[in-house]
Amino acid sequence: DIVLTQSPALAVSLGQRATISCRASQSVSTSSYNLMHWYQQKPGQQPKLLIYDASNLASSIPARFSGSGSGTDFTLTINPVQADDIATYYCQQSRELPLTFGSGTKLEIK
Amino acid sequence: EVQLVESGGGLVQPGRSLKLSCAASGFTFSDYAMAWVRQAPKKGLEWVATIIYDGSSTYYRDSVKGRFTISRDNAKSTLYLQMDSLRSEDTATYYCARHDDQFGAPFDYWGQGVMVTVSS
Secondary structure (H helix, E strand, O other): OEEEEEEOOEEEEOOOOOEEEEEOOOOOOOOOEEEEEEEOOOOOOOOOOEEOOOOOOOOOOOOOEEEEEEEEEEEEEEEEOOOOOOOOEEEEEEEOOHHHOOOEEEEEEE | OOEEEOOEEEEOOOOOOEEEEEEOOOOOOOHEEEEEEEEEOOEEEEEEEOOOOOOOOOEEOOOHHHOOEEEEOOOOOOOEEEOOOOOOOEEEEEEEEOOOOOEEEOOOEOOOOOOEEEEE
16 A cells, blocks of 8 residues: 655644645656645545645635645645644545545644 | 535444445536545544446455445435445544546545444
């Protein structure tokens, strides 16, 4: 299985930049796509797709969110962080079965 | 508006069965692969199973193979998960999710989830 490693938590100040990383145990990229996606989950709610294929913004997601990376290293950036962004963020790969998620990074306000 | 509404959860004893349903609306259900993703209490997300648009292929994580069956009724726009031989480790909130296009695409819409508790 492809293991995705995320830091458990990140504390940032409102208005600052948050950088959330996800490292895969093997490449999740093909010659055409970087098959890494990012989700936001607020307490008591279902996950929401933020970024697909590493860097594409999902529908209705504000431009404060962006993604980058290829191969095994990927980053979700939120800039500037707003109070409404407090949530847990998960990466997910679709390069191979089983589809796997990272353990999540909880974004906290400093 | 895309909507996915799960039902069928509850408390069940180990070894027993339960069947979840997910009623879809707001899109052409038969055009999309669909999946179940679960989340144990206070834990992360775990993909369970996927079925392609016409139901001809299904995929499962190893821990549920032979016990869970994903199926769909495109005429009713409904996704199902038959769960047999349930174990305590199957306790989780189960989400119905749509793949954005076909299998391998990300999950672009999720239901609100349904709780399954396996306990004696």
